[in-house]
Structure formats: structure tokens, C-alpha cells
Amino acid sequence: MKGVYMFPKNRTWRKIPFFPVLFLALFIALFSGRGEINSERVPEKVKTGYLSIQAAHSRAYLSFLAADELEGRDTPSRGQTIARRYIESLYKTWSIIPVGDAQELNRSYEQRVPMIIKHFGEGTSLEIITASSTQKFMAEKDFSYVMGVDFAGTISGPVVFCGYGISAPDLGYDDFASVDLRNKIVLVAGGKPGGQRPDTPFNSPKHWARFEGRRTPAENCARLLARKGAAALLVVDESFDHYVSPHGYIRDARISSSSNRIFSPPLSVADPMVPTFWVSPRIAEALFLKVSKNFSQTVGKIDNELKPNSFALTGLEINIKIDLKQTVSACGNLLGMIEGSDPELKNEYIVIGAHLDHIGMTKDGYVFNGADDNGSGSVGVLQIARAMALNPEKPRRSIIFAHWTGEEKGLVGSRYFLKFPTIPVKNVAAYINLDMISHDCSLDEVKKEAKMFHLPEDEIAHISGQPGKLLRAYISAPSPELATKISQLNADFIGLDVVPLLSFPMLGNSDHYFFAFERVPSVFFFTGGNEYAHTPLDTVERINAEKMAAVIRLAYLLAFSLGDEPNRLSWKQ
The missing domain is CATH 3.50.30.30 (Glucose Oxidase; domain 1)
Structure with missing residues (x-):
């Protein structure tokens, strides 16, 4: 019966000693052969980074972040902390610069977010x-x-x-x-x-x-x-x-x-x-x-x-x-940066963000793995950071890689960053949000949403695409040239079926929402909701890794292009 799920007992969580198995699987997948990517038209300036974004790597990184042992990455939780430590270790090896909280001699990758856990009686x-x-x-x-x-x-x-x-x-x-x-x-x-x-x-x-x-x-x-x-x-x-x-x-x-x-x-x-x-x-x-x-x-x-x-x-x-008791706790955003190559423009930023958290697990041990939501977007930010680090040329503006906490609790991490920023918010030239980017979606579903966005009937009739290629791009309406740039990059180098959906305010179901209210041109890439969302069935086995990698390549090219433009996008409202 549709909407009713039975969960087998072997989907219960396993304990931390299984981590060596995860690292072995990750090592094998990362260093196995590359998939085929059509890169003939990709400019040499960005090609090294572009080629580094492989579907096999996407699946491998996601296999760790969405593993049972991370216990659904609740906010706050041991599993989410492990996820941040894992990403931080990779950023250190890739020479990604920390831009979190200031410390005595340097900066941390983490922006600490004080929290209180509420226990209702x-x-x-x-x-x-x-x-x-x-x-x-x-x-x-x-x-x-x-x-x-x-x-x-x-x-x-x-x-x-x-x-x-x-x-x-x-x-x-x-x-x-x-x-x-x-x-x-x-x-x-x-x-x-x-x-x-x-x-x-x-x-x-x-x-x-x-x-x-x-x-x-x-x-x-x-x-x-x-x-x-x-x-x-x-x-x-x-x-x-x-x-x-x-x-x-x-x-x-x-x-x-x-x-x-x-x-x-x-x-x-x-x-x-x-x-x-x-x-x-x-x-x-x-x-x-x-x-x-x-x-x-x-x-x-x-x-x-x-x-x-x-x-x-x-x-x-x-x-x-x-009837309420409180437990004092804390969690954090994780923030890294590739510094821009231009001595002036490096003080402006393109922020690429995704929420790292999910909704945890049950007391009985069922894990809400959150592979698509939002392990997929977190891996996207991770792979773009690696691509930027590997690419010999850097964009003129600096690129910030943000892994937000507490999105599932009301956009807590991204709101906290904007209220207590670690870099000047006025210097953020654009924001790219990745949330749930690894599933197929139906054409009928996309057309229905296009109608809600008041696209003309003739435009809706011309929307086409296969489930494995359809991608929504929610875009802040006061920056329409962002839609033009996304469509052009996709047509030239990626080949997804991208449907731009412009509005302001932007729909508030992810971390882009408050960036747009700061007059930051913003886009939210999203492959759509699905029946596995917020259930223990949102696992790596159900993702489309090839589609996920294609979305990540598009976001990489967009971030590089926006970072390299001599002028910022305008805000026409």
C-alpha cells in the first residue's frame, strides 16, 4: 500500500567499530577507474577541477556521510560531529583555508553554534x-x-x-x-x-x-x-x-x-x-x-x-x-575557503552551501540516513572544494564552502552565520545552495511546480526531460542574469534538463532563503522530493550518482564563472 513502509531488522544501526570497513570502501571507490565524462568543450582554465568530479567519488563520499554509524547526523549529535571532523580532515589535506571562529593565532574550520536541547515532559x-x-x-x-x-x-x-x-x-x-x-x-x-x-x-x-x-x-x-x-x-x-x-x-x-x-x-x-x-x-x-x-x-x-x-x-x-527540561549543548557550521587570485576581488566571496544535518534515529535503532537529504548536497560542496583545490587556476573572487548545521530545525546554521558572520555578508557576491540533488524526478511533477511559479502555459508546455536529467534551479528573481548564466553553462557543458524557477521571496525550505533577503543573488539546486525523504529508506542504494555528479559539475562551473566575472551580479529590486 502506497505510503506504508515495513523496515527490515537488518536496517538497524551498527556501532562505531565498523568504521574501518567504511574507510576501506571509500579508499577503493576513490582510487578506482574514472567514469566517462564528455569534457571536450570544457575550457582548459577549469578542466582539471571539472574532471575531478566523478560519480564514483560522489557515491563513495556519500557512503560515509550516510552510513548507519553516523546515526542520522542529528543536531547536535556525535554522528554530525564525526561528519564535520571527516570533512575538516579532507579540507586540511587539500589546503582549504579555515574561515570559522577566530582563535588566538589562527581560525578554526568550525563556527560554534551554542544550543539547548529541549526535553518535553x-x-x-x-x-x-x-x-x-x-x-x-x-x-x-x-x-x-x-x-x-x-x-x-x-x-x-x-x-x-x-x-x-x-x-x-x-x-x-x-x-x-x-x-x-x-x-x-x-x-x-x-x-x-x-x-x-x-x-x-x-x-x-x-x-x-x-x-x-x-x-x-x-x-x-x-x-x-x-x-x-x-x-x-x-x-x-x-x-x-x-x-x-x-x-x-x-x-x-x-x-x-x-x-x-x-x-x-x-x-x-x-x-x-x-x-x-x-x-x-x-x-x-x-x-x-x-x-x-x-x-x-x-x-x-x-x-x-x-x-x-x-x-x-x-x-x-x-x-x-x-513541562520542559534543558540540556546545554553546542553544534557548529563548518566553513572553508579557496582564496581568490585577484588582489582586490579576493575580498568578495561566492558561497557554496549545503546542510550537513539530518533527523537522527529512533530509540529502537532505526537510522534516518539522509543520503539524498542532505548527504548529497554536502558531498557536492565537498567535491567542489576538492575540484577548486586541484584546479591550477583559481577564480578571482574567493570561494567559501559551507556545511550548515540545524537546517532541519529551522535553518539554524545558515541563520546563525548571517546574524553572526565570520566574513562580511555585504561582500558575498552570490550564494549557491545544494540540497537533495541525487534523485530522479517526474516531468509531471516539475510542470506542476512550474505552474505554481506562474510560468506561461506555452513555456510549461515546452518543458521536457527525462527523470534522470531533470533539475530544478530556484533562483532569486531580482537577479535574472543568474538564470541566463546557469542555462548557458548547462547547455554548453553539462546537458541536464534544467528548469529555472524565479521568485522573490524564494521558497523558504532550505538555506538559500535568508541569503536572498540579504540581497545576495542566490540559486537552490534541487532534484525534487521523493517518497524516501525523512524515512530510514533514504539510503545510498537509492541515489542516482551520475545525475548527482552532473549537478555538482554544473555548480562548480557556476561558482568558478561567478567568481571570475569582473562585476557582481545586479540585484534589481
Whole structure:
């Protein structure tokens, strides 16, 4: 039955003494014969590095990073630390320059990210309190945690309903304009007014990307409410009964990882959000029933009229009890650099990044290996670093290789880097993101997404390609020449079926998102989601190594080209 998986017992994790076997396999694969690469047209200036990117090497490096012994590379974890130490050892042998935290005499490869691991107890609950009754709901069964729920204690306050939690005065719509939010618990519906109706301003070609997605709009709302002094945010999740896990797994169809819940105290201060919870529609309906209203009908009216309908739910309060213990910990980004060849331009940077983390393992020993997500992108950054090191000529700008921590926890590592940079962010000329670059994808799936991006029907009709060659390139719309450069490099030297998808904001499901908000021209290479994502079946055996290597070669050529241009890409917004 589709969506239901049985996991054989031999997929349980093995212990660290098996590492010698992994190193032997890696050694054999790296020094075995090269695969065939059509390099006749590749310029001599970049050819040595280009030829070094081999599919066999991609698979070999990935076999280590996605091994059971790394236990799913959770944030923080021993497995992720081992992965960073492994990459660091390679960077040292390739003379990659460390650009992490400053030390007494030099710099580290690691940018340390302070973290707190949160351990929620069974006592976490939400109560609706009126003068005559108390109705109690329990964590994980009726609601779950998103972000900002970092300390034990109680959050109490009156409740205001604020539509979809959208503030867009430029579109004549603001759910917060008529209500007092200070010290209030704010209830909002998930999604956007009118849903996917094409006639709403929220789905227009110019504005749709601002309101797309699930977690990103909730985070942006939580940031806004922190500035407005609200006490907490409750987001009604219509799929809660099907996706009760905070990680979004279908009930009774997938096993859930015992992944850490974390926050970084410095980041919480620099980028504050109110405590935010996904709540079941049962909670919303119970609240509205207390004030003789119907939640579904109220939201439906907003959908029909496309007008805010915000109001206080008088005569009641919500009391959220948080049963939580903390463990002080830390994790880190890993940052290396090839210095540019131009005495002036070497002070500008092209950053190539990928998140190294995944979601760990279960208490029973099932490992979420994260081969595609995102061992593949991590290997991509690694192979590009090796290619740049081997290539006799260097680009004029410096190239930074970034392995982010905590992407699965809310882009923690890349956000931390931008808030506490180890190099001037204003000097970053472009960002290339590699995330899930090793799977085949269907043409129908790509065309469906192109329609969401408002590509013209005639352009969508002309999209073609085989599953083993299709590649999405999400690109920051204010830098359209980046799309032109990617398409040209691919046509001249690679031969993938690349589909450029431009928007701003960029879709916020990976580490490129906040770089684009810093006005950094950005691209996110992605071969697509798949049925194995966030399950113990995301293993090396299921990747397409040839496609993965082709994507890495394209990213290498792009980084070299952007690094060598006399002028930076423009930002036209």
C-alpha cells in the first residue's frame, strides 16, 4: 500500500567499530577507474577541477556521510560531529583555508553554534478556561511545538483571532490592523485567504511567493508578533489528525525519528519569535464554540470576501503549561575557503552551501540516513572544494564552502552565520545552495511546480526531460542574469534538463532563503522530493550518482564563472 513502509531488522544501526570497513570502501571507490565524462568543450582554465568530479567519488563520499554509524547526523549529535571532523580532515589535506571562529593565532574550520536541547515532559497541556469550565488538551495528541517554545513555565492570556495572520498593507489586507495584540494569545488559520484560488492577490504572479508554504509563513508571523508584544501564536493545522508528529509524518504509515528539539540562545535574541504551536482544528472549534461562533464558517467568510475578520474571543483565556527540561549543548557550521587570485576581488566571496544535518534515529535503532537529504548536497560542496583545490587556476573572487548545521530545525546554521558572520555578508557576491540533488524526478511533477511559479502555459508546455536529467534551479528573481548564466553553462557543458524557477521571496525550505533577503543573488539546486525523504529508506542504494555528479559539475562551473566575472551580479529590486 502506497505510503506504508515495513523496515527490515537488518536496517538497524551498527556501532562505531565498523568504521574501518567504511574507510576501506571509500579508499577503493576513490582510487578506482574514472567514469566517462564528455569534457571536450570544457575550457582548459577549469578542466582539471571539472574532471575531478566523478560519480564514483560522489557515491563513495556519500557512503560515509550516510552510513548507519553516523546515526542520522542529528543536531547536535556525535554522528554530525564525526561528519564535520571527516570533512575538516579532507579540507586540511587539500589546503582549504579555515574561515570559522577566530582563535588566538589562527581560525578554526568550525563556527560554534551554542544550543539547548529541549526535553518535553508528559505534563505539557493547553487549557481553555471560562468562568464556568476548563477544557484540557494534551501535547502531541492535540497540539505540537513549532518554534520559540524554549522554557518551562506557563503562558496565559486572553485570545484574539486574527484570520490568516497576514499583514500586507500594500495589498489592502492586514489581519492585525484592528486588534490589540499585546500580551494576547493569537489564533490564526493556516494558509492564505482564498486558498489556491488564482483570482486572489495572494496568488498573483508578483506576490504569491510571499504567502506560499507551511512553516515559513508561520515563522514570519511569529517574528511580527514578537515585535508587537504578543504572548504566543497558535496556528490551526487542518492536517493535524493526519500529521500529528511535529516532523510531519503520516500517522501509522511512517515511523518518527527521535530527533532532538533545540534552540540557539544567541539566535533567539537576534531573531526573536513568540512561542508558536500547531493546533488541531478541535482546539479552534472549541474556542469558537465558547463564544457562540463557528471557526470553519468564520474562515470561510474570509475566503469568500478576501477581507480581514479579526476579533477578541471574550470571556475566556488560554493557559499553556510547558513541562520542559534543558540540556546545554553546542553544534557548529563548518566553513572553508579557496582564496581568490585577484588582489582586490579576493575580498568578495561566492558561497557554496549545503546542510550537513539530518533527523537522527529512533530509540529502537532505526537510522534516518539522509543520503539524498542532505548527504548529497554536502558531498557536492565537498567535491567542489576538492575540484577548486586541484584546479591550477583559481577564480578571482574567493570561494567559501559551507556545511550548515540545524537546517532541519529551522535553518539554524545558515541563520546563525548571517546574524553572526565570520566574513562580511555585504561582500558575498552570490550564494549557491545544494540540497537533495541525487534523485530522479517526474516531468509531471516539475510542470506542476512550474505552474505554481506562474510560468506561461506555452513555456510549461515546452518543458521536457527525462527523470534522470531533470533539475530544478530556484533562483532569486531580482537577479535574472543568474538564470541566463546557469542555462548557458548547462547547455554548453553539462546537458541536464534544467528548469529555472524565479521568485522573490524564494521558497523558504532550505538555506538559500535568508541569503536572498540579504540581497545576495542566490540559486537552490534541487532534484525534487521523493517518497524516501525523512524515512530510514533514504539510503545510498537509492541515489542516482551520475545525475548527482552532473549537478555538482554544473555548480562548480557556476561558482568558478561567478567568481571570475569582473562585476557582481545586479540585484534589481
